[in-house]
Amino acid sequence: MKVLDSLATSKKTSSVIDVQGVWKKFRIYHERNQSLKEIILRGKRADYEELWALKDVSFSIPQGMTLGIVGENGSGKSTLLKILARILKPNKGSFVVNGKVSALLELGAGFHPELTGRENIYLNGSILGLSQREIRDRFDEIVEFSELERFIDTPVKSYSSGMYLRLGFAVAVSVDPDVLLIDEILAVGDEAFQRKCSDKIFDFKNRGKTIVLVSHGLEAVRSICDEAIWLHEGEIQARDEARKVVDLYLNKVNEEEQQRAGRGGEEQHLGTRVGSREVEITKVAFCDLDGKERDCFQTGQGFVVRIYYRAHQSIDKPVFGVAIYRSDGTHVTGPNTRLHRLEIETVSGEGCVEYVVDSLPLLPGTYLFSAAIYDYACLHPYDHHEKMYTFRILPSGEEEFYGVVQIPCAWRHVKEKP
Ligand SMILES: Nc1ncnc2c1ncn2[C@@H]1O[C@H](COP(=O)(O)OP(=O)(O)O)[C@@H](O)[C@H]1O
């Protein structure tokens, strides 16, 4: 990787984390019911497969950088973090981490279930290198941050996953580390606590700490991280500005989703068809602004629908219309060429009419789509395909959460009445 090499050399002196050619292998054991005969014949041999969870991973992180790691489940993100936290040893390769490390890894890792929250704070604090006194000094702050005052003398085995997380995060940040490793915490817990966590992460960032953040929350990676790595099947697929890596990764996920959705979906004509068919709709295609056909989009993306027609005779002043419905039946919109003052004088033979939306305001979900050709009065259908097509809006993490659409808007804080 060229980019990596140059980064590694130019920032060598100030690298806080430097990983060189790290490989990590796991053994996956298969439980086989061996018959007595087999055991006698072959002995009770272990039956396992080897799996390389990390393959030749190299990168370095300069002091003060927040690096995101994205990738699908099983791509090796947690394994990489565990190696940096020295919980796992690589099979090959080397790495250095300079400074005091604090890690918040998988949920509840490092907690003893039978011990109370209080006891676990002491246990974890000392694992992270704090003295008894330091823990005592910070104890109240930790409890306050975790919001677990009422449960601090309860064994943690009765905690919910959100409570585990709060305690873990509170302890991890209390040690004031130079390097903070965080695995998937922003995905759990309520919104208020997530905000508190990201505030804390920003606070660390501002104080020049180095952070490695594994997150499914791509918007968090985009907004918190400076750069990001995309891991795919244990290999680094890309390393660049966080924004760019997230986009690359999303594109890939989109493509796969489309392939999955596309198979057998093509001729899936739901809905109903009515009309006299002097002019027919021969195909309806959803495309992006580059003209590439797709069934999955994201909020804010360009959206072009091509309505291909064949006119068996010359038809004057036809009106082309479309409609979008959410999967629950809500009619979202229903524009047509006449409303938008596109006068089509006449159609004969084959052609195509495009419905173009520069920035799709729809929020994630499945949508049904109708396309139709009517006479100028919009009373007589030549060909009306009612809810015969579907497309999907996939979440990007960037869109609003509530409602059906995202309406372009601006916010202003007006201190005095204008
Ligand atoms: N302790 C383990 N034993 C066997 N296989 C493991 C172990 N930990 C992880 N793996 C495997 O290694 C791969 C990477 O896992 P992981 O690092 O947890 O991925 P991610 O965090 O990106 O979802 C997966 O295929 C996973 O099943």
Ligand SMILES: [Mg+2]
């Ligand atoms: Mg993981």
